[in-house]
Amino acid sequence: MEVGTEKLKAYAEEKVERARSVLRTLMSLKTDVKNRTLLRAAELLDEKRDYIKEENKKDIEYAKEIGLKPAVIDRLVLNDKRIDGMIKVLKDVASLPDPVGEVIKAWNLPNGLKVGRMRVPLGVIFIVYESRPNVTVEAASLCMKSSNAVVLRGGKEAINSNSALVEILKEACRETGFPEEAVQFIDRAEREIVWEILKMEGKVDVAIPRGGESLIRAVAEHARVPVIKHYKGVCNIYVDDKADLEKAYDIVYNAKVQRPSVCNAVENLVINRGILKEFLPKMAYYLGKAGVELRCDEESLQVIKSDPKLSFVKAVPATEDDYYEEFLDLIIAIKVVGDVNEAIAFIEKYGSRHSDAIITEDYTRAMKFLREVDSAAVYVNASTRFTDGNEFGLGAEMGISTDKIHARGPMALEELTIPKFIILGEGQIRDNFGVPEEFKR
Structure with a gap:
C-alpha cells in the first residue's frame, strides 16, 4: 500500500472512530439538550450570515473557474433566503417529537412475557452529497435529533461553505453540552477517503448518497456497508x-x-x-x-x-x-x-x-x-x-429513498431510527427447560 493511501485510510478511520466513540452518550442524551443545541445553531447561523456568505463566495468563484453548469452553481449559492431556510430547518427539527426510545407497539404473550418494539438510532451514518451546502445542516440536524453520529462528505466545490456550517454546528454543541464528535466532516477532497469509509463494515452502519445518478451508483458499487439510495428522479x-x-x-x-x-x-x-x-x-x-x-x-x-x-x-x-x-x-x-x-x-x-x-x-x-x-x-x-421532508411536515430530510428496504420516500427522523425488540419477563424459560431439580440439591 502506498504511503499516501495509508495516510488517507488513517484519516478516514479516525473520523469514523471519533463518530463511533460517542454513540453510547448519544443514546442517553436528553431531548432537551438536543433541542437547545439545534436552536442555538439556528441563532449562530443568523449571527454569522456574513461569514457564511464570504466562505460561500470562495466556492462560487471556484465553481465558475472549473466550468460548472449554471444549474449546479445555483445549488451552491447560500444567500439570505437559503440561510433563512437552514434556520427554519433547525427550528422545525427541534420542534418535532424525539423518536428515540419510543415504544411503537407492545403486546402480552400467554406465558406472561411483555414484548415491544422500541425505536433506536441507526448508529454511524455516512452521507455523501454534492453541490448543495444546505444539506450539511439538514443531515446534521436530523442525525443530532435522532441520536445518530454523522460523517459528512460534501463535494469539493462546496468545501468552504460546508466547513463554515460544520464549524457553527460544533460551536453550538460545545455551548450546550452536545457531544461535538457526533458531527464529523471530511475536509479533504480525495475520493479514496470515501471508498475507505464505505468499506468499514461494523463501524459505519449505513451510507446515504445524495446527488446525481453517477454519484449514487459509484457509492453503491464501492460499498460494503448498507446503502440507502435513489438513482434518479424520472x-x-x-x-x-x-x-x-x-x-x-x-x-x-x-x-x-x-x-x-x-x-x-x-x-x-x-x-x-x-x-x-x-x-x-x-x-x-x-x-x-x-x-x-x-x-x-x-x-x-x-x-x-x-x-x-x-x-x-x-x-x-x-x-x-x-x-x-x-x-x-x-x-x-x-x-x-x-x-x-x-x-x-x-x-x-x-x-x-x-x-x-x-x-x-x-x-x-x-x-x-x-x-x-x-x-x-x-x-x-x-x-x-x-416530495420533500420539509414539505411533508417531517422537518427536513436526509434524502429521498426509492429503495424498498428500511425506508421509502423522504427520510426524516423516524427513518433514521430502527425498531428493536424489547422483552420484559419475570423468570420465564422456554419449554420449562431449566436447571434440573437434582442439580439444585
Missing part, C-alpha cells in the same frame, strides 16, 4: 381526460418550471388522447414562454407544429432514451396515451419509482393510480415538487 404527470385542465396547467408548470434542477421536478408529461387538442396547445404555450424545450412523440409534435401561435416553442421529436432521462433542466418529454392503464404502463416502464401524479376528477381512476403506481410518492391533483 417523475411523471398523467393528465387524464377527466382532468380539470385549469388545475393541470398550474400543476405541470409548477412541477417543471419552478425548480427544474431537482429530483422531484417532472420529466415526462403523459397526456390522454381525448383532451390532447384541447390541453396541449395552451400547455405548450405556457411551457414555451418559460423556455422549456418539448421532446414530443409523433401525435403531440403534430399538434404543436400545426398551431402557428406555437411557432416560438422549441418542440423536437422525442427519442426512446428521452423518456428514461432525468433532465434536471428546462426540458420535458411528452407522450400521448389512450387511457389510465396505458399511462400506468408507461410510468412502470420509464419512471424511476420516485414521484408520479395523476390529474383527474374521476375518483375511481385516481384510486387505481394510487394503488397501482409503484413509486415512493404518488399524487392526485398536486405537483410532484412536494
Whole structure:
C-alpha cells in the first residue's frame, strides 16, 4: 500500500472512530439538550450570515473557474433566503417529537412475557452529497435529533461553505453540552477517503448518497456497508381526460418550471388522447414562454407544429432514451396515451419509482393510480415538487429513498431510527427447560 493511501485510510478511520466513540452518550442524551443545541445553531447561523456568505463566495468563484453548469452553481449559492431556510430547518427539527426510545407497539404473550418494539438510532451514518451546502445542516440536524453520529462528505466545490456550517454546528454543541464528535466532516477532497469509509463494515452502519445518478451508483458499487439510495428522479404527470385542465396547467408548470434542477421536478408529461387538442396547445404555450424545450412523440409534435401561435416553442421529436432521462433542466418529454392503464404502463416502464401524479376528477381512476403506481410518492391533483421532508411536515430530510428496504420516500427522523425488540419477563424459560431439580440439591 502506498504511503499516501495509508495516510488517507488513517484519516478516514479516525473520523469514523471519533463518530463511533460517542454513540453510547448519544443514546442517553436528553431531548432537551438536543433541542437547545439545534436552536442555538439556528441563532449562530443568523449571527454569522456574513461569514457564511464570504466562505460561500470562495466556492462560487471556484465553481465558475472549473466550468460548472449554471444549474449546479445555483445549488451552491447560500444567500439570505437559503440561510433563512437552514434556520427554519433547525427550528422545525427541534420542534418535532424525539423518536428515540419510543415504544411503537407492545403486546402480552400467554406465558406472561411483555414484548415491544422500541425505536433506536441507526448508529454511524455516512452521507455523501454534492453541490448543495444546505444539506450539511439538514443531515446534521436530523442525525443530532435522532441520536445518530454523522460523517459528512460534501463535494469539493462546496468545501468552504460546508466547513463554515460544520464549524457553527460544533460551536453550538460545545455551548450546550452536545457531544461535538457526533458531527464529523471530511475536509479533504480525495475520493479514496470515501471508498475507505464505505468499506468499514461494523463501524459505519449505513451510507446515504445524495446527488446525481453517477454519484449514487459509484457509492453503491464501492460499498460494503448498507446503502440507502435513489438513482434518479424520472417523475411523471398523467393528465387524464377527466382532468380539470385549469388545475393541470398550474400543476405541470409548477412541477417543471419552478425548480427544474431537482429530483422531484417532472420529466415526462403523459397526456390522454381525448383532451390532447384541447390541453396541449395552451400547455405548450405556457411551457414555451418559460423556455422549456418539448421532446414530443409523433401525435403531440403534430399538434404543436400545426398551431402557428406555437411557432416560438422549441418542440423536437422525442427519442426512446428521452423518456428514461432525468433532465434536471428546462426540458420535458411528452407522450400521448389512450387511457389510465396505458399511462400506468408507461410510468412502470420509464419512471424511476420516485414521484408520479395523476390529474383527474374521476375518483375511481385516481384510486387505481394510487394503488397501482409503484413509486415512493404518488399524487392526485398536486405537483410532484412536494416530495420533500420539509414539505411533508417531517422537518427536513436526509434524502429521498426509492429503495424498498428500511425506508421509502423522504427520510426524516423516524427513518433514521430502527425498531428493536424489547422483552420484559419475570423468570420465564422456554419449554420449562431449566436447571434440573437434582442439580439444585
